[in-house]
Amino acid sequence: MDKEPFNNDYFVYKHQSIALRWLPHEAVLEDEYSTKSDVWMFAVTIWELYNGARQPLLSRSDEVILTDLREKATLWDASFCKSNAMSSLLAKCWSHDPVLRPSFDEILRCAESATMKSNVEMNR
Numbered sequence: 277m278d279k280e281p282f283n284n285d286y287f288v289y290k291h292q293s294i295a296l297r298w299l300p301h302e303a304v305l306e307d308e309y310s311t312k313s314d315v316w317m318f319a320v321t322i323w324e325l326y327n328g329a330r331q332p333l334l335s336r337s338d339e340v341i342l343t344d345l346r347e348k349a350t351l352w353d354a355s356f357c358k359s360n361a362m363s364s365l366l367a368k369c370w371s372h373d374p375v376l377r378p379s380f381d382e383i384l385r386c387a388e389s390a391t392m393k394s395n396v397e398m399n400r
Contacts, residue, residue, distance in 0.1 A: 285297065285331065287342075289342070296338055296341055297320070297331065297338075298316075298321075299316070299317065300313050300316040300317075301345040301346070302374060305345065305346065312377045313374065314380075315369050315377045315378060315380065315383070316369060316377065319369030320352075322362075323352065323356075352370040354366035359390060361390045365383065365386050369383070
């Protein structure tokens with residue numbers, strides 16, 4: 277696997293190769309995946325789009341990220357978003373409590389609302 281182009285994106289944990297930087301604590305520590313963990317990963321993908329496809333949390337080592345996940349420390353900051361609505365949405369997506377993360381239906385409604393608001397502002 278050393279010759280794979282995205283080898284640095286994976287971390288071996290509990291004998292599994294995982295995409296640590298994209299996963300919420302429940303997926304990493306409890307091997308619990310759900311649509312709520314998908315929402316977390318979706319928000320990381322949005323972060324990547326805003327940041328030129330850079331590797332997430334590049335300044336942190338895998339071990340530090342793992343410790344942060346165990347301690348439920350804040351990993352993400354959505355202040356890079358110019359839109360308060362998007363920033364607020366991403367912050368909810370990165371909630372450590374999966375129950376507090378929005379559903380994909382809620383994400384879609386928020387995106388549609390932001391798009392409509394943006395179109396109205398452009399037409400002024």
